[in-house]
Structures are given as C-alpha cells and as structure tokens.
Amino acid sequence: MNQAAKKIVLKTKKQVYGDMLGNNASLFQGEGFEFAELREYVYGDDVRKIDWKTTAKLGKPYVKIYKEERELNVVVVSMLGGSMYFGTVKQKSDIMAELVATLGFSAVKNSDLFTHILFADTLYERSKPSKKHFSIHKAVEDVTEFEPLGKESDFDKLTEMLNTRLKKKSLLFILSDFIGDIDLKLLSVKHDVVAVIIRDRFEEDPSELGYLRLIDMESKKSFESDINTGALNAYKKAIHQNDEKLYKQFKKQGVRFVKVYTHEDPALKLMKSMRRV
CATH class of the missing domain: 3.40.50.410 (von Willebrand factor, type A domain)
Known part of the structure; x- marks a missing residue:
C-alpha cells in the first residue's frame, strides 16, 4: 500500500473504531428489519439497540440484532x-x-x-x-x-x-x-x-x-x-x-x-x- x-x-480506522466515532450511532441504520437474536453489548454498539427488559432481567446489557442489518x-x-x-x-x-x-x-x-x-x-x-x-x-x-x-x-x-x-x-x-x-x-x-x-x-x-x-x-x-x-x-x-x-x-x-x-x-x-x- x-x-x-x-x-x-x-x-x-482509528476514527471509526475509536472513541471519536465509536460511541455514535452507525452510519447505516435500518428500521423494521426482522429480529434475529439478542447478544451481549460490546463497546461501540448503538445504545439505542439495547433491550432494556432483558438487560434488567439478566443484570448486564444486551442488544437486539436484526437480519437485514447484519447483511x-x-x-x-x-x-x-x-x-x-x-x-x-x-x-x-x-x-x-x-x-x-x-x-x-x-x-x-x-x-x-x-x-x-x-x-x-x-x-x-x-x-x-x-x-x-x-x-x-x-x-x-x-x-x-x-x-x-x-x-x-x-x-x-x-x-x-x-x-x-x-x-x-x-x-x-x-x-x-x-x-x-x-x-x-x-x-x-x-x-x-x-x-x-x-x-x-x-x-x-x-x-x-x-x-x-x-x-x-x-x-x-x-x-x-x-x-x-x-x-x-x-x-x-x-x-x-x-x-x-x-x-x-x-x-x-x-x-x-x-x-x-x-x-x-x-x-x-x-x-x-x-x-x-
């Protein structure tokens, strides 16, 4: 290169994965996609996708994943x-x-x-x-x-x-x-x-x-x-x-x-x- x-x-790469942009919402937001699964929150995930009911029940944050958003x-x-x-x-x-x-x-x-x-x-x-x-x-x-x-x-x-x-x-x-x-x-x-x-x-x-x-x-x-x-x-x-x-x-x-x-x-x-x- x-x-x-x-x-x-x-x-x-530093901007997208680091503190500067990492805590912001993704550039690619989708609405109305088919729900696929829940997974444990990882640093950088969009906080708006947190499932608060599951988070409260299990005592740690979980986010919703949608099929179309993954592909x-x-x-x-x-x-x-x-x-x-x-x-x-x-x-x-x-x-x-x-x-x-x-x-x-x-x-x-x-x-x-x-x-x-x-x-x-x-x-x-x-x-x-x-x-x-x-x-x-x-x-x-x-x-x-x-x-x-x-x-x-x-x-x-x-x-x-x-x-x-x-x-x-x-x-x-x-x-x-x-x-x-x-x-x-x-x-x-x-x-x-x-x-x-x-x-x-x-x-x-x-x-x-x-x-x-x-x-x-x-x-x-x-x-x-x-x-x-x-x-x-x-x-x-x-x-x-x-x-x-x-x-x-x-x-x-x-x-x-x-x-x-x-x-x-x-x-x-x-x-x-x-x-x-």
Whole structure:
C-alpha cells in the first residue's frame, strides 16, 4: 500500500473504531428489519439497540440484532473525473479516499458487505462484496493511485452499469462533486441512494484572479480568461443554479445527500450529517 493510502487507512480506522466515532450511532441504520437474536453489548454498539427488559432481567446489557442489518450490501462509488483533481486545502480526490475508508470500515464494523466501484468515463475498478479490511485497503489505494486528469465523469454510463450489474438491493453511496446534468432516478427506484457531494469552498466562492491561463481538468484543454467581477458573478450564479436543481431533484427522487468540503474532517462531517438525513 502506498504511503498516502496507508495514512488515510490508519486515520479513518482509528476514527471509526475509536472513541471519536465509536460511541455514535452507525452510519447505516435500518428500521423494521426482522429480529434475529439478542447478544451481549460490546463497546461501540448503538445504545439505542439495547433491550432494556432483558438487560434488567439478566443484570448486564444486551442488544437486539436484526437480519437485514447484519447483511446490508454497502456499495461505494468513487466518481473520479478530472474535476476531482482540485483543492485549496486538500485535493477533492483525497477527501474522496477518506470517505471511502470511513464508509468501508463502518460497513465492516457493522458486519455488512462492502463493495467499491471506481468510475469516471467508464468502469475502472470493481471489488467483490467483502467483510475484510483488505478490501478497504485496496479501495483506498485504488483512489489514491488513480489518474483523473483528462477523464470526464459520465453519470449516464454509471447509471447504466449499476442498473445492469447491481442485482441485489444496495445502500449505494455515490461520491462526486456533482457538477452538471445528473439524474439518479433509475438507481433510486431499486436502491437506497446517498449522494456525497465533495467540494472546495473556492469552487463556490472564488475571488478575482485577473487575466490568466486555465486548464479544463476533464478535457485537458487550456484557455485564457479574465477572471473579473462579471465573470465571477456569472460563474457563481451558474453553480448556484446547478445545486438548486440538484437538491430539488434529489428530494423528489428520495435520494439522501450530504456535502463535504475539503477543509472539513470527512469522517466527522459524514457521521454528523447522516444522523440528520
């Protein structure tokens, strides 16, 4: 494993299994699943699952276990187009790698199946469903070693691929900056979809830079532009409209969504946000 991946794995594993996130509710809460068994409480379990009647009778805490909760199919998609190669604090792609690790360790900790898919203009990597830490290590390494420059995020191809290959209903996390026309309606009909929007503050609120040469990270084409007040206002309006349309569509389709910025701690932001959505 490369050094960048190793650092991310060590950090996120400590957060998920340690005091920082260990006493919080799981990212993957299910309601109405078939009751399977009672087992003795272990450190890190969700206290809301404690069966107080059994606990009082036996003199030590017991928690309820549900069949579906033990076998959730957690699928994490890293949409790693060229626009993810950007960041003023951290690269958006680095934040993506941390989110992959956080979701992976959370799934394995819950005894759920974890699958990682790396996509951009086509499918690049797809792991087999696993409950092993090795699968998380491999997923993080794949993200950190991937070269996104010159690759476009093609959501139409992604939707087609997922509809064809994901046979089992899944808890589907899609990680991207979500810029452009994106429709997750077909996926949300079959799966429980969560959109994790990764952004840099500068993308949404840039400052005047004057006349300079820029590069489109997806096409690799360079162009010159005067980044003045007029250009900035037009850009901010466009990205605001993009997000308004996106949020409206997500709410209509039942897609849950959270936004993580490059200056934030991804694991903490995700855990805090998922308890609200």
